[in-house]
Amino acid sequence: MMCCENTTAPTPALPRLGSPAPSFEAVTTLGTLRLEDFKGSWLILFSHPADFTPVCTTEFIAFAEIHEDLRQRNVELLGLSIDSVYSHIAWVRNIEEKMGVKVNFPVIADLNKEVATAYGMVMPGESKTETSRCVFVIDPNGIIRAMVYYPLTTGRNMQEIIRLIDALQTSDKHSVATPANWKPGDKIIVPPPNTQDMAEDRVKEGLECNDWYFCRKEL
Amino acid sequence: MACINPDGTLTRPGRSILEAMRQPAPLNQVSTGSGVPLYRVRSVIRELLVAELAYADGELYQVTEKGIEKLDS
Numbered sequence: 001m002m003c004c005e006n007t008t009a010p011t012p013a014l015p016r017l018g019s020p021a022p023s024f025e026a027v028t029t030l031g032t033l034r035l036e037d038f039k040g041s042w043l044i045l046f047s048h049p050a051d052f053t054p055v056c057t058t059e060f061i062a063f064a065e066i067h068e069d070l071r072q073r074n075v076e077l078l079g080l081s082i083d084s085v086y087s088h089i090a091w092v093r094n095i096e097e098k099m100g101v102k103v104n105f106p107v108i109a110d111l112n113k114e115v116a117t118a119y120g121m122v123m124p125g126e127s128k129t130e131t132s133r134c135v136f137v138i139d140p141n142g143i144i145r146a147m148v149y150y151p152l153t154t155g156r157n158m159q160e161i162i163r164l165i166d167a168l169q170t171s172d173k174h175s176v177a178t179p180a181n182w183k184p185g186d187k188i189i190v191p192p193p194n195t196q197d198m199a200e201d202r203v204k205e206g207l208e209c210n211d212w213y214f215c216r217k218e219l
Numbered sequence: 220m221a222c223i224n225p226d227g228t229l230t231r232p233g234r235s236i237l238e239a240m241r242q243p244a245p246l247n248q249v250s251t252g253s254g255v256p257l258y259r260v261r262s263v264i265r266e267l268l269v270a271e272l273a274y275a276d277g278e279l280y281q282v283t284e285k286g287i288e289k290l291d292s
Binding site (some may be wrong): 030032033038040041071076213 | 257258259261
């Protein structure tokens with residue numbers, strides 16, 4: 001007789017930084033899209049709890065307002081919630097009609113939670129039926145480069161999302177790191193030396209160093 | 220389908236993408252020529268290929284005779 005059958009559904013592996021983003025094919029407000037369609041561009045895949053709710057509406061307006069700034073950085077936007085495509089269409093039309101803001105980015109209608117589950121967007125402690133406010137930054141090679149999770153109650157900060165993109169792209173382009181509160185134009189962090197020789201050379205290089213391991217420079 | 224309306228006519232992105240493929244063109248050029256973002260070009264072209272309105276020759280895409288009929292109708 002079996003005494004201890006495990007009736008808990010297996011927990012899907014969650015995405016990890018530096019790992020390939022889970023692939024998907026999904027119905028969106030702009031037709032059926034696959035993750036691979038975004039190859040060559042950075043992608044911000046973000047979820048919201050539900051259409052026709054106030055915090056989400058402020059966020060959609062805010063995302064629409066930074067959409068062009070993001071596109072200038074080779075970044076595309078892709079929204080998601082566990083709503084139908086008809087609900088999404090009605091909501092974005094409502095936002096344009098009532099708020100005067102046109103939402104031009106696609107929104108996934110994830111009624112079967114397939115994408116939400118693959119990306120760990122549902123936080124059962126908060127809600128079993130809605131996605132939390134998640135942001136996944138995926139690079140042009142399909143690698144997850146950043147993940148941000150906000151609770152249902154708290155709208156996201158668009159300037160921080162742009163800052164994050166700027167920092168990631170700067171790190172990639174110049175092989176550097178960015179300090180706390182960095183913004184374009186600020187000094188960047190020179191990666192710490194890995195050997196004693198490199199540490200000695202570092203001090204002679206004329207960088208702005210507080211110590212051998214902590215050096216900054218202008219780009 | 221994102222490229223064809225239920226009445227069989229081309230959707231706006233379907234038409235502009237097909238127009239940009241009157242001459243063989245790579246995806247980037249189709250995107251520039253149609254003014255449609257690259258990710259959406261990829262998605263719509265998938266459907267145009269299934270509907271036999273376009274064909275692929277390596278990395279170049281071009282409208283078919285059937286596609287030209289749609290464009291000119």
